[in-house]
Amino acid sequence: MVAEQTSKIKAILETQRGRTITALSSLIAIQNAVGYLPPESMEEVASFTGVSVNDVWGVATFYTHFRHEPPLKHSVEVCWGPSCHLRGGDKVMENFKKLLGVVGEKSANNEVSFKGSSCLAACQQAPVIMANEELVGNVKPEQVQDIVNNLDKYGRHH
Ligand code: FES
Structure with missing residues (x-):
């Protein structure tokens, strides 16, 4: 190998x-x-x-760009920066953690890597997340379930 x-x-x-x-x-x-x-x-x-x-x-x-472990099937990054926080990002974060069953930096089913970001550089669209490699703005907490169910449709995934 x-x-x-x-x-x-x-x-x-x-x-x-x-x-x-x-x-x-x-x-x-x-x-x-x-x-x-x-x-x-x-x-x-x-x-x-x-x-x-x-x-x-x-x-x-x-360079934080480099990964040292094989990527999981999907990734989710939720912004917790000030603009996103002020516009409901904490609730979005909470819902992702709950619905994915996040433990550490992975979902309970080991298919989704998860992390927070201090700013995804799209503050005008706050709250913002990155689903795989696709930026999604103006995320509503009630939309999180739908995103989690349809991660295959977002961005590039491995
Ligand atoms: S604070 Fe969230 S994108 Fe900048």
């Missing part, structure tokens, strides 16, 4: 030849292809780019 993963990563890196290659661009290519950065990525990127493994780890952990 590890060998399989390593050769997949090598193949992804090979597709980068002929471009400007950096540790960052290589890590992005892997995450785009695999959905996250398997641990083997660090050594492969280091040998591919000539950057030390430590420095590759530095890049991989600096």
Whole structure:
């Protein structure tokens, strides 16, 4: 499995030849292809780019964009920033947690990753959530059940 993963990563890196290659661009290519950065990525990127493994780890952990675990089927991010809070975001948050049965950062059925955000940069549409990779604005607490039931219809999911 590890060998399989390593050769997949090598193949992804090979597709980068002929471009400007950096540790960052290589890590992005892997995450785009695999959905996250398997641990083997660090050594492969280091040998591919000539950057030390430590420095590759530095890049991989600096950017919050990178995931270090396989993504779940869906993701939900609820904004709890001030604009959203003032317009009912706390009730939206509460309903998502209740309806998904959130424990830690996952739903009870292990299919949805869940997190709060301090601002999703769409305050004028508060309250705002991100369903998979789709921004949904003006969310009403009573709409949450419908969103949870229809997560397949939102954004890109894995
Ligand atoms: S505070 Fe919620 S999007 Fe900015």
